[in-house]
Amino acid sequence: MDRSDVIILGGGLVGLAFAAALDSAGLRSIIVDPADPDSRLTGAFDGRTSAVSSSSKRMFDAVGISEHFPEPGCPIRVIRVADGLEPGGLAFDPQDDDEPLGWMHENRHLRMALLARARAGEKIDLRFGRRPVKTVRDAHRVRVTLDDGSETEAPLLVAAEGRKSPTREAAGIKLASWRYDHAAIVSTLRHEKPHDNIAYEIFYPAGPFALLPMTDDDGGHRSAIVWSVKKKDAPGFLKLSDEDFAAEAQAAMGGFLGQVSMLAPRTSYPLGFHHAARITDDRLALIGDAAHAIHPIAGQGVNLGYRDAAALAQVLVEGARLGMDLGDAQLLERYQRWRSLDTLMVAMATDGLTRIYGIPGKTASKVRRFGMQLIDRVGPIKQRLMDEARGTSGDLPLLLRGLPI
Amino acid sequence: MTNTSSIVDREAAHFGSMAADWWDPKGKSAMLHKLNPVRLQYLRDRIDQHFDCDECQFRPLEGKSALDVGCGAGLLAEPLARLGAKVTGVDAAAEVIAVARGHAEEQGLEIDYRVGGVEDVEGQFDLVTAMEVIEHVAEPTAFVAALEKRLAPGGLLVMSTPNRTAWSKLLTITLAEGMGKIPRGTHDYDQFIPPEELQAMLGTVGLEVEDVTGIAMGPMKGLHLSDDMRLNYLVSARRA
Numbered sequence A: 001m002d003r004s005d006v007i008i009l010g011g012g013l014v015g016l017a018f019a020a021a022l023d024s025a026g027l028r029s030i031i032v033d034p035a036d037p038d039s040r041l042t043g044a045f046d047g048r049t050s051a052v053s054s055s056s057k058r059m060f061d062a063v064g065i066s067e068h069f070p071e072p073g074c075p076i077r078v079i080r081v082a083d084g085l086e087p088g089g090l091a092f093d094p095q096d097d098d099e100p101l102g103w104m105h106e107n108r109h110l111r112m113a114l115l116a117r118a119r120a121g122e123k124i125d126l127r128f129g130r131r132p133v134k135t136v137r138d139a140h141r142v143r144v145t146l147d148d149g150s151e152t153e154a155p156l157l158v159a160a161e162g163r164k165s166p167t168r169e170a171a172g173i174k175l176a177s178w179r180y181d182h183a184a185i186v187s188t189l190r191h192e193k194p195h196d197n198i199a200y201e202i203f204y205p206a207g208p209f210a211l212l213p214m215t216d217d218d219g220g221h222r223s224a225i226v227w228s229v230k231k232k233d234a235p236g237f238l239k240l241s242d243e244d245f246a247a248e249a250q251a252a253m254g255g256f257l258g259q260v261s262m263l264a265p266r267t268s269y270p271l272g273f274h275h276a277a278r279i280t281d282d283r284l285a286l287i288g289d290a291a292h293a294i295h296p297i298a299g300q301g302v303n304l305g306y307r308d309a310a311a312l313a314q315v316l317v318e319g320a321r322l323g324m325d326l327g328d329a330q331l332l333e334r335y336q337r338w339r340s341l342d343t344l345m346v347a348m349a350t351d352g353l354t355r356i357y358g359i360p361g362k363t364a365s366k367v368r369r370f371g372m373q374l375i376d377r378v379g380p381i382k383q384r385l386m387d388e389a390r391g392t393s394g395d396l397p398l399l400l401r402g403l404p405i
Numbered sequence B: 001m002t003n004t005s006s007i008v009d010r011e012a013a014h015f016g017s018m019a020a021d022w023w024d025p026k027g028k029s030a031m032l033h034k035l036n037p038v039r040l041q042y043l044r045d046r047i048d049q050h051f052d053c054d055e056c057q058f059r060p061l062e063g064k065s066a067l068d069v070g071c072g073a074g075l076l077a078e079p080l081a082r083l084g085a086k087v088t089g090v091d092a093a094a095e096v097i098a099v100a101r102g103h104a105e106e107q108g109l110e111i112d113y114r115v116g117g118v119e120d121v122e123g124q125f126d127l128v129t130a131m132e133v134i135e136h137v138a139e140p141t142a143f144v145a146a147l148e149k150r151l152a153p154g155g156l157l158v159m160s161t162p163n164r165t166a167w168s169k170l171l172t173i174t175l176a177e178g179m180g181k182i183p184r185g186t187h188d189y190d191q192f193i194p195p196e197e198l199q200a201m202l203g204t205v206g207l208e209v210e211d212v213t214g215i216a217m218g219p220m221k222g223l224h225l226s227d228d229m230r231l232n233y234l235v236s237a238r239r240a
């Protein structure tokens, strides 16, 4: 029997970050994941790029993940939001000396850094390539039997299994979900003019076109795109030749970055939104996409997951310092209370944004533009939106303020 | 059961009847479960101050002994054991001690549980706790004198109890017991002790109060540590 403080099912982006946070404070974890992590470090497995909010970045610094990045990532200094190519967009532009709004990292680099950090973690026991075959949560402990016959035990089980979390389903936790009639086309562009560290969110009736700055490589300037299109149009977009797709993208961008060409194969993801009714059960906590997934429009998806990880790690470490059973209902209740409001607010805001921009027509466009100009002029609202992008709003867990737990 | 001055038989019987679901966070002891992290937070803070411990350490009581008087089914004794202490727990209700023993064993914790009162314990302890007990004993002064005898040189005593105010009567007896949040008959208002009285009582047995902190109830925060002592309060003391 292998004992630990926490058993984590799922060694994805969020599960690994959570283990690093526990390790940094001296709590032990066993991570179980059937996947082979090394096969995921290529662009072919995951060609996406993720926006890491500055609060998530602070946690990465505080728990020793940042030092494993193969490259520092591309800072986002300004976020521009526009209604199609109409003038009068909204710019989130903090002062120059301010912390960036976020950082763009290639997912494979995120995975590399998280994996390297986990492997270096003295208190992290990695069981990749292993599948949980039996999980029993009783009054005193959680026992997970793996497919190689090994037995693991801990006071708490954390499910970081992604959207389809089987543990969440087995616990009978209900999911509220919306399926959009949209799909996201994801790829990487080469462009002629520099992006100046600006992220663009250009809204079209069919969905937003997001352009996210990446670090220049030997060939020149690069940006990642996440382009939401009608689901029925997605196969068409995927079938286009690189040249034709680049031409479409260039048109959607109004040509402001000059000539555009494709750097990576295109992939498409159906867009959805889900939110678990509860994020805890007896001796169980959900983190990351297992708990909630939002439209990637605001680049907040995985950041919400990192906030779960930071909050739960803090709750557990503080509980351990009080001598509490880490599966104690009071600790789980604190985590649930701390996270649920924040998650739902971000999810609703993001969903609201998608819906507003999904309405075609001149009037809707005017309303949107008027709204943007209004927000632009009203300082506090803008500050609030900017804080939301940075991930600094609300009652922040210590790690997200860059403080150790 | 040993004949002792501090135990009121009626009280022991009342708590004994709660034994079965003592560890159920949604059961009859729900309030106690909610109160537990709050008083543990206080206890940890006092331990760090008193014994000069690193607040980040997981086992600050390593090598120390602790006595929990009125330990119930071990809500406090178990955390003390996890913090590294060699723990002895006493309670007057035999049914409750049986539950405590079974629970500790399942948790893999070694705790010396005994049926009885503080008078039945021998030896001295670095930490002595008596949470929500003094309001249930027959002779409070004799009780604190007995606690003092069990305190090792340089030791720390921590107690908690409801205040004798209209507010605590309203919340603890009228509302909490009335609405079934705490089992009816748990408290007798006339036995509640205000902080000044407890402080004076501790003084007469040669103990000096280090700190007094309130436990307040708020709509957003729930139960929390506070300067407001009207509801319930915690006291820590050492030998003068």
Ligand SMILES: Cc1cc2nc3c(=O)[nH]c(=O)nc-3n(C[C@H](O)[C@H](O)[C@H](O)COP(=O)(O)OP(=O)(O)OC[C@H]3O[C@@H](n4cnc5c(N)ncnc54)[C@H](O)[C@@H]3O)c2cc1C
Residues within 6 Å of the ligand: A009, A010, A011, A012, A013, A014, A015, A032, A033, A034, A035, A048, A049, A050, A051, A052, A131, A132, A160, A161, A162, A163, A165, A166, A167, A184, A186, A226, A269, A287, A288, A289, A290, A296, A299, A300, A301, A302, A303, A305
């Ligand atoms: C098109 C698109 C674009 C996105 N863009 C962004 C963006 O710009 N910024 C952003 O922040 N987020 C973005 N996201 C969201 C982000 O990718 C997710 O939020 C993130 O991957 C969630 O991480 P996770 O660790 O919770 O889950 P996952 O990354 O899904 O990891 C789950 C892990 O659990 C394992 N697993 C599954 N079942 C079990 C089991 N039973 N036992 C053990 N292990 C199991 C899997 O093998 C996997 O390793 C985007 C998502 C999409 C679809």
